[in-house]
Amino acid sequence: MEKENHCYCTVLNSINEGVIMTNSKGCVTLYNKQIQKFEGLDPANVIGRHLTEVYNITEETSDQLSVWKSKKPIIDRYQKFLTADNKELNSIGSTYPVFKNGEIVAAFTICRNLTKIHELLNKTMQAQEKSTENTLVEDLGNNTRFQLNDIVAKSDVMLELLEKARKAALVDATVLVWGETGTGKELVVQGIHNENPLTRKNPFVAVNCAAIPESLLESLLFGTTKGSFTGSVESTGLFEQAGKGTLYLDEINSMPLNLQAKLLRVLQEKKFRKLGGKEELPMQCRITSSTNVDPAECVATNTLRKDLYYRLSVLVLEIPPLVKRREDIPLLINHFINSLSAKYGKRVNRISFDLVSAFCDYTWPGNVRELEHSIESAVSMIDEEGILLPEHFPSNLLGKLEKPLFVPSKLPPNGLSGVLSQTEKETICQVLEECGWNISESARVLKIGRTNLQYRMKKNGIKQPLIIK
Numbered sequence: 001m002e003k004e005n006h007c008y009c010t011v012l013n014s015i016n017e018g019v020i021m022t023n024s025k026g027c028v029t030l031y032n033k034q035i036q037k038f039e040g041l042d043p044a045n046v047i048g049r050h051l052t053e054v055y056n057i058t059e060e061t062s063d064q065l066s067v068w069k070s071k072k073p074i075i076d077r078y079q080k081f082l083t084a085d086n087k088e089l090n091s092i093g094s095t096y097p098v099f100k101n102g103e104i105v106a107a108f109t110i111c112r113n114l115t116k117i118h119e120l121l122n123k124t125m126q127a128q129e130k131s132t133e134n135t136l137v138e139d140l141g142n143n144t145r146f147q148l149n150d151i152v153a154k155s156d157v158m159l160e161l162l163e164k165a166r167k168a169a170l171v172d173a174t175v176l177v178w179g180e181t182g183t184g185k186e187l188v189v190q191g192i193h194n195e196n197p198l199t200r201k202n203p204f205v206a207v208n209c210a211a212i213p214e215s216l217l218e219s220l221l222f223g224t225t226k227g228s229f230t231g232s233v234e235s236t237g238l239f240e241q242a243g244k245g246t247l248y249l250d251e252i253n254s255m256p257l258n259l260q261a262k263l264l265r266v267l268q269e270k271k272f273r274k275l276g277g278k279e280e281l282p283m284q285c286r287i288t289s290s291t292n293v294d295p296a297e298c299v300a301t302n303t304l305r306k307d308l309y310y311r312l313s314v315l316v317l318e319i320p321p322l323v324k325r326r327e328d329i330p331l332l333i334n335h336f337i338n339s340l341s342a343k344y345g346k347r348v349n350r351i352s353f354d355l356v357s358a359f360c361d362y363t364w365p366g367n368v369r370e371l372e373h374s375i376e377s378a379v380s381m382i383d384e385e386g387i388l389l390p391e392h393f394p395s396n397l398l399g400k401l402e403k404p405l406f407v408p409s410k411l412p413p414n415g416l417s418g419v420l421s422q423t424e425k426e427t428i429c430q431v432l433e434e435c436g437w438n439i440s441e442s443a444r445v446l447k448i449g450r451t452n453l454q455y456r457m458k459k460n461g462i463k464q465p466l467i468i469k
């Protein structure tokens with residue numbers, strides 16, 4: 001038996017998950033190596049002690065003690081808490097009862113440290129914020145950069161859409177924007193936020209539902225209360241952070257269905273509770289959302305609950321892909337050249353006509369974002385002549401263009417007149433060579449007078465080479 005116990009302990013100490021177990025008195029009987037590692041507590045100060053002495057929790061807020069009472073497991077609970085040395089930890093864990101002869105004899109929690117994932121997530125979000133900062137447009141002070149007027153468009157379909165967006169901004173209704181990636185969905189939502197006199201004075205909060213794990217997304221949206229579960233800390237959720245502003249749920253069709261059900265309740269009741277909280281808080285923000293495929297298709301494929309879709313889509317705006325509004329392409333090229341050359345301190349005099357025409361014919365699967373990034377990389381490569389040529393653009397893009405490009409050889413600094421005088425010089429030299437440097441004969445071949453030829457030879461610095469015998 002002792003041997004077996006030793007083996008079980010070795011197994012428990014070798015796994016990547018933290019394990020903690022309590023007895024019927026609520027005292028810790030098992031505290032494996034992994035949980036020691038991420039909580040930073042000395043097992044000597046944990047084992048044998050009551051949970052409420054070890055953590056900042058109460059009988060009501062502890063998962064383990066709740067399981068002792070309810071005899072039911074608590075699955076996948078997200079916890080945010082401070083360690084003994086005040087380090088913030090994020091974990092996800094499940095707590096189970098252990099039965100023997102129908103009686104509960106122990107409760108244990110298996111948890112994973114999410115802090116690393118959290119750090120990564122934060123880094124990604126910061127990087128995302130940086131790349132948005134890396135901007136052409138200044139932050140307007142409410143976490144947005146765009147107004148509807150900043151949206152560059154001349155196609156009828158976009159002008160109609162902007163008109164609809166202006167109207168949508170003035171009513172307090174949910175807006176669902178859909179379109180392919182990079183078409184400008186967030187731009188339109190930010191524009192709507194800034195068009196409304198009330199929301200624009202309040203925060204704009206965006207969250208990408210596809211980028212965040214389910215357990216984090218729920219606590220991110222709703223917030224958590226202090227001590228709601230083992231050592232959890234108070235955090236303000238996005239519903240609350242958005243205040244009377246706008247909450248933008250990007251890629252709502254990637255939100256897990258059970259969280260969609262919780263969101264639906266918030267939309268219906270205009271109230272929400274923090275995770276582990278008892279108090280109902282008012283939901284005052286405007287909810288906007290997006291999908292990158294037709295929302296009707298999302299409903300049909302069950303990635304978007306039908307009832308939620310109806311709630312979210314009081315107003316629906318469809319942004320067409322760039323390929324369906326090619327008239328916007330030259331305007332967008334111009335816009336990005338101007339703003340990006342200012343950003344990089346580069347002078348761009350012009351872009352080759354051929355290139356613009358090939359860009360107008362290209363399909364732009366990454367839409368406006370792809371166009372913007374292509375111009376950004378070209379502008380950063382341009383030299384002093386200030387002409388955007390194919391060679392400045394990423395080769396993978398050039399390979400995909402349908403129209404073959406004419407690649408002009410480098411022009412001399414004085415442009416066309418330079419090309420003409422270069423041709424003149426080369427032609428005269430060639431004829432003089434062929435005519436043995438006989439001026440009269442060469443003038444006859446060139447069909448100009450002798451004096452004219454002598455003048456042009458002088459102008460171009462042409463002299464008969466010395467023949468060394």
Ligand SMILES: Nc1ncnc2c1ncn2[C@@H]1O[C@H](COP(=O)(O)OP(=O)(O)OP(=O)(O)O)[C@@H](O)[C@H]1O
Binds near residue numbers: 372
């Ligand atoms: N009409 C436009 N005028 C000016 N800039 C635009 C326009 N449309 C898109 N952009 C630019 O393209 C970038 C991408 O736009 P946005 O993030 O709004 O696209 P999205 O459809 O929300 O993309 P995703 O689905 O990938 O989140 C913006 O940062 C903006 O610089």
